[in-house]
Each structure stands twice: as C-alpha cells, then as structure tokens.
Amino acid sequence: MADPSFNAKARTIASLTAKATVDLMQNRGLGLNVNEVRSVLEAVDSDASEFYCRGCGHPLSSDEVKQARCGICKSRQATDTPTFRCASCKEPISIKAESCPHCGCRDAIRSNSKTVVSVRNPVPHFTCKDCLRPVKLEQPSCSCGGREAYRTVVR
Numbered sequence: 001m002a003d004p005s006f007n008a009k010a011r012t013i014a015s016l017t018a019k020a021t022v023d024l025m026q027n028r029g030l031g032l033n034v035n036e037v038r039s040v041l042e043a044v045d046s047d048a049s050e051f052y053c054r055g056c057g058h059p060l061s062s063d064e065v066k067q068a069r070c071g072i073c074k075s076r077q078a079t080d081t082p083t084f085r086c087a088s089c090k091e092p093i094s095i096k097a098e099s100c101p102h103c104g105c106r107d108a109i110r111s112n113s114k115t116v117v118s119v120r121n122p123v124p125h126f127t128c129k130d131c132l133r134p135v136k137l138e139q140p141s142c143s144c145g146g147r148e149a150y151r152t153v154v155r
Contacts, residue, residue, distance in 0.1 A: 036076045050080065057084035057108070058094040072096050084108045125152050 051060040055075030064071050065078060072094065082092030088105035099106045128135050130146035141147045 051078045052080070052082050052092060053077070053094075054079045054083055056094050056096050057082060057092065058096060059092065082111050085111050126150065127152050 051065050053060055053070035053073060053075050054077035055070060056073040058070055058072040060070060060078055068076055084093050084095050085091065085108065086093045086100040086103060086105050087107035087109045089100060089103040091100060091102045093100050093108050095108050126135050126137055126149040127133060128142040128144060128146045129148040129150055131142060131144040133142060135142050135149050137149065
C-alpha cells in the first residue's frame with residue numbers, strides 16, 4: 001500500500017498542474033471559464049441581431065462576435081442588452097468612447113443602474129424668473145431681488 005503522505009503530495013501536484021494548464025490556456029485564448037462559456041451559449045442561442053461587449057459596452061460587429069472577442073477591450077463576454085447607456089439620451093454607448101455619438105454627452109451610466117430611473121423621473125428644481133439662477137422655494141427672494149420662480153425639470 002502506498003504511503004498516505006505520498007498520495008497527498010501526488011494529489012497536490014496534480015491539482016497545481018491542472019490549474020497551471022487551465023491558466024495557461026486561458027491566457028493564450030484557448031480556454032474559457034464558466035462565465036465565458038455561458039455568455040457564448042447565450043449569444044449562440046439568442047435571436048438578437050445586436051450584441052454588446054459586457055466589459056466596455058462597445059457594440060460588437062458580426063466579425064467580433066464570430067471571433068468571440070471585443071475589438072476594444074478584448075473581453076470574451078457578449079450580451080444582447082447594452083451594458084452602458086448615455087446619461088442624457090439613454091442610447092447604448094461604449095465607455096471607451098469620448099462622447100455619445102447621438103447627443104455629445106460625456107457621461108455614461110450602467111443600463112441596470114438606479115440612476116436611469118431617477119433621470120427619467122427627475123426631481124423638480126426652480127429658477128428665478130428674472131435671472132434664471134437656481135433658487136429654493138424657501139428663499140423669500142433671489143439674490144437679484146426677483147420674487148417669482150419657474151419650475152424646471154433639468155438644470
């Protein structure tokens with residue numbers, strides 16, 4: 001019968017060798033982890049026509065989908081729902097882009113963020129009728145002397 005310490009050492013060596021092999025394959029782009037496999041299967045089974053990189057939100061071309069890599073951040077995970085949206089116009093956007101190609105806004109939010117809901121239902125603000133400075137209704141008057149205010153949705 002084999003020595004128990006020898007068996008334990010053999011199992012440890014086998015485990016470390018297997019882990020190193022998997023890491024090497026993944027680093028060379030030959031292996032996928034469980035999340036990447038799930039993402040690929042979702043993309044294959046999906047009837048969606050547009051795909052987005054889960055890492056940076058970049059819209060993937062058909063070539064990038066076939067190569068299973070994002071051309072911007074090299075991520076292997078794709079989704080059929082936009083990862084990021086423009087904070088202003090809510091169009092899908094890549095976080096690597098300088099600004100939104102639709103409206104020019106430089107801010108992006110996650111698609112599943114609570115911020116999207118609060119932007120769609122904004123808190124009302126008030127501006128002075130005379131100088132258009134932001135005011136609070138608790139103020140008796142604006143610094144310019146104006147006593148009337150307009151309700152504004154976006155400030």
